[in-house]
Amino acid sequence: MSDTTASIRRKIEGVKDLRSVVSTMKALAAANIGQYEKSTLALKDYYRSVQLGLSACFRAGTPPARHVAAKTGANRGVTGVIVLGTDHGLVGQFNESIALHAAQTLALLPGRKKIWAVGERVQDRLVDLGISVAEVFAVPLSIKSIIPLTGEILLRILAPALSEGVNVEGAEGKGGNEMNTFYLFYNAYRSGLTYEPFHQRLLPLDESWRRELLQLPWPARNLPEMVGGNIVTLHALIREYLFASLFLACAESLASENASRLTAMERAEKNIDELSTELQKTFNRLRQSRIDEELFDVIAGVEAARGEAK
The missing domain is CATH 3.40.1380.10 (ATP synthase, F1 complex, gamma subunit)
Structure with missing residues (x-):
């Protein structure tokens, strides 16, 4: 999961550089x-x-x-x-x-x-x-x-x-x-x-x-x-x-x-913004999924600890 989020982060940075150009x-x-x-x-x-x-x-x-x-x-x-x-x-x-x-x-x-x-x-x-x-x-x-x-x-x-x-x-x-x-x-x-x-x-x-x-x-x-x-x-x-x-x-x-060229750049700028938005949504979704998994692991560990204490 971490490799996937890292890959998407690199894509987001690449899209930002492209938009600057x-x-x-x-x-x-x-x-x-x-x-x-x-x-x-x-x-x-x-x-x-x-x-x-x-x-x-x-x-x-x-x-x-x-x-x-x-x-x-x-x-x-x-x-x-x-x-x-x-x-x-x-x-x-x-x-x-x-x-x-x-x-x-x-x-x-x-x-x-x-x-x-x-x-x-x-x-x-x-x-x-x-x-x-x-x-x-x-x-x-x-x-x-x-x-x-x-x-x-x-x-x-x-x-x-x-x-x-x-x-x-x-x-x-x-x-x-x-x-x-x-x-x-x-x-x-x-x-x-x-x-x-x-x-x-x-x-x-x-x-x-x-x-x-x-x-x-x-x-x-x-x-x-x-x-x-x-x-x-x-x-x-x-x-x-x-x-x-x-x-x-x-x-x-x-x-x-x-x-x-100006018309082409305006179209490219619009497409880049749309792509950047989609990549950011995907990154946020994957990051939230990873956070949820970690929370579930913590909750499961707490429940297991409570069971052993009894």
């Missing part, structure tokens, strides 16, 4: 969500400003079609895809949900695909779903580390196009196999510690994209006037648009990762 992970996840939320909100404001700048370019005068619209047959090239996951643990079904969403969406898209994964674990999930991954990027560990990742991805996207004379706004290059279409897949952060798999088309910046920007309401009564060349300004804003889109996707993915 879970509480620490929960606090870190909550702190990280705060900074990623602030970064996401700030970047959304900047992203909106870039969109308005592009809208102003188009309102000031429509550039030549070669600068904003895809030529006929531009979509015959390879479809580029970036899937943002995580290599960090305790995130529940984070990688599984975005990998499944990417697989289901890509199955509906025609043509060849070139898949890039951010994180080795999401790469494994994609491979399990029958999707081959061309390259894997390291998962950013902080807001500051998003900038190098975004720059590297943009360089990979734009460098072949620029070297071969491909227009990033959708024009077809000489080879015919360039990544004229590009998609982003990531878990988008939602309020209330929730997220959902999401995807957006990053390229081409075609006529439909231009029309969407033209429909944006201007926040003032007077329409803006362009200073300098429209095409130069347009290209500068396009670079900022691509950078902001990638940065925002990475920031939302990191916020979603920490939201998933």
